[in-house]
Amino acid sequence: MSLLDGPLSARRAGPEQEFGHDALIVCDNLVRIYQTGSIEVQALQGLDLLVHEGEMVAIIGASGSGKSTLLSLLAGTDAPTAGRARVASWDLMSMSRRERVHYRRHAVGLVRQQTARNLVPYLSAAQMVDLPMTLAGVPRRERRSRTGELLESVGVAHCARRRPAQMSGGEQMRVAICVALANRPRVLLADEPTGELDTETSGEVFGALRTANSQLGVTVVMVTHDPDVSGQVERTVAIRAGRTSSEVLRRSTTGADGEHRVVAEEYAIMDRAGRVQVPKDYREALALTRRVRLALETDQVAIRPDTGA
Ligand code: ADP
Ligand code: MG
Secondary structure, three states, X not given: OOHHHOOOHHHOOOOOOOOOOOOOEEEEEEEEEEEEOOEEEEEEEEEEEEEOOOOEEEEEOOOOOOHXXXXXXXXXXXXXXEEEEEEOOEEOOOOOHHHHHHHHHHHEEEEOOOHHHHOOOOXXXXXXXXHHHHHOOOOHHHHHHHHHHHHHHOOOHHHOOXXXXXXXXXXXXXXXXXXXXXXXXXXXXXXXXXXXXOHHHHHHHHHHHHHHHHOOOOEEEEEOOOHHHHOOOOEEEEEEOOEEEEEEEEEEEEOOOOOEEEEEEEEEOEOOOOOEOOOHHHHHHOOOOOOEEEEEOOOOXXXXXXXXX
């Protein structure tokens, strides 16, 4: 019996739409290989990811798993080796140099991993937020009101005239978020924005990202190590060895007792070739090795150890 003759054959989908046609961000089989001398590092090894407009997504994963690489590709500061990446109508593979400049200035905002790299030591917060708008030719009056509004919205209006050295780490990061938002991008990318901060300060920075998402309508993709942070977003995507491996979706429900609860459900990611990563603890529990048996049942696919029978 072929796998498709089973009970599910009647449910086969119609003609296939382009992968992620309705998503704002599409990464399709994305590959990035770094070449240093004779050594090749495959930072991304066929990563698939879809993010829809208005989402706030946390990316988690071990150090070296490719998180920063993914963000640099989406930010347009680096280009993929192979695969497809699209943000809104921008094709990140085939952008010209001029388009790339426009894309980086208007379509996305990036907050880099090291706080200091986001800021200019001799400029005040207001001057730093003003700068990208000046480069984009925004009139002075509009620049001034936008700068005031942005700093105010994330609680750092009092830092307007301060230079980075006169601000705390959390204030610096929130100013960096304002700089990234200055030209009204549709997407805000933040690479471990709370990585160098204590719990309270990291809550303030997370709040700033939340504000960008819920009040300004910006789609947010953030990398984080912090379970406190990833536990607060509706969707967490885990990257393992340059590929998306699993996702946790959270939704709040109200129980019979009227109490609000957040329900978290973990999903494995299946790529378009049908590959799924089976978590290590599952593999170990049933001693699943190189060869397993797949069985199609009415409402599930079972994976069983190869008993050699
Ligand atoms: P993460 O942010 O998840 O820690 P990165 O995306 O920074 O991971 O790195 C993924 C892999 O690519 C690592 O093995 C890293 O050493 C390598 N890498 C990242 N950037 C470069 C680069 N510019 N040149 C060579 N190798 C790199
Ligand atoms: Mg990183």
